[in-house]
Amino acid sequence: MVAEEISGLSASSSESSSKISAIIAKSLTSVERGKELVEKTNKTISESAGYSADNTKMVDEIVSFVDAQRDSAEDILKSIRAIGEMVENNAASAEENSAISTNLGECAQSLMDMVAQFKLRK
Numbered sequence: 270m271v272a273e274e275i276s277g278l279s280a281s282s283s284e285s286s287s288k289i290s291a292i293i294a295k296s297l298t299s300v301e302r303g304k305e306l307v308e309k310t311n312k313t314i315s316e317s318a319g320y321s322a323d324n325t326k327m328v329d330e331i332v333s334f335v336d337a338q339r340d341s342a343e344d345i346l347k348s349i350r351a352i353g354e355m356v357e358n359n360a361a362s363a364e365e366n367s368a369i370s371t372n373l374g375e376c377a378q379s380l381m382d383m384v385a386q387f388k389l390r391k
Contacts, residue, residue, distance in 0.1 A: 280367075286360035293353040300349060304342040311335045 314332055 282363040283360055286356050286363070289356045290353060290360075293349055293356065296349050297346065297353075300342055300346045304339060304346065307335055307339045307342060311339065 311332060314328055314335060317328065
């Protein structure tokens with residue numbers, strides 16, 4: 270009975286892990302696209318800087334800001350990948366725990382069967 274409940278919880282955990290992995294994959298794609306857009310923006314801004322000497326200082330500040338955003342996007346991407354790895358590890362642990370729980374339930378049933386063979390005298 271307990272093993273069945275644990276198996277059910279494990280299956281639910283595995284399903285949740287799969288959903289989280291899908292969300293993480295979508296987030297990785299979005300962050301990667303954002304990173305590409307930031308790099309494209311950085312390139313465009315850098316090219317525009319050559320057209321106006323008066324605006325060079327302001328453009329340099331914007332470029333620095335865009336570079337900082339790119340760095341932040343890369344940090345976010347690394348963090349999301351790390352979370353993805355943790356989710357995969359948790360899913361593997363949940364499956365392992367399920368197998369152990371099933372085995373433990375079988376051992377408990379076997380022990381109960383052995384104990385049932387003995388009768389206590391009063």
